[in-house]
Amino acid sequence: MQSDQALIIEFQASSNKEAPYTILLKRHQQKVYYQIKRMVSNHMDADDIAQQVWIKVWNKLDGFKMESEFTTWIFRIAYNETINFLQKQQKIGDHNVSDELIDYEQAASSTDHPKSSQIQITLDTAIQQLPEKQRFVFMLRYFEEMNYEKIASITGTTVGGAKANYHQAIKKMEEFVKHA
């Protein structure tokens, strides 16, 4: 199996860019989509943002200098695209936690999961009320099990800043559970 680095070199050197790009796309598209979906909750929005991310990868991969891992770079693009999307939604007043909860419950029920319990609804609401950056850091740490160095590179902060973001997120969720 060709490494990401070998595929990027092939992409940058050859005129037939589609072959190495398709391998990279198929290798990483699930992780990118899941991270975006955790942030926006809505499938259609997550799909749109993920497609935007991959179009940016195509446009900018020639300039990628391999100073970081490809996954760090692509998650950074995904982070920027997702934050932009959420901020635009907030501006037009479209962002609504209750809508996301309905979406979450529909997704859960459509896949033969047992009906969402109270604790699951509390968890989802607790996650949604987190500030975007803390939420993104929490998802990367808990679900993607990334180290703080990588999270710091993705979110454009220091390692200390990434750790602080994660622990602040836990603290906020703890307070939310207490008052729920």
Next chain:
Amino acid sequence: MEGQNNTMQPMDNDIILNEDKAQVEALFGKKALTHFEEAQQATSDAFFDIQAAQILAGLKKKGKAKIYTIGSFRQLAIAASFIIFIAATYIFIQSKKQDAMAKVTIEEIPTEEINNYLVSNDWLNELDWENTTLKEDLPIDAWNNALIKDSNKNEKN
């Protein structure tokens, strides 16, 4: 010692990761968190194949559109410069012609042509050239008018 440090660091990271995860699991329980993640990953089997196909099709379409735009722009630019060239050549030739006409002197006109002109305009022969008062520096139109006046005067007399 160095090798020990290298193996210790990932282990330390794992311990820290487990501690971080345990804090959240203590709040909501591992089951709820697993359920949350399953809900995020709930997509149809073909979703990722369709998404990949859509992305690749979108890129191809974008690429083609780009080439078409550049092509039509180039065609327009070539057509515009061709029209400008033709127009400039035409204007240049016309101005050269006018210059050539303006520079013809009486000496350059063949005698035969002057005779033909006088035959077809025989009233000019009846003019009393000696009594006609003309200023040498009159413009050609005024000169003609003066000749016509004199001719009319002669007719009345």
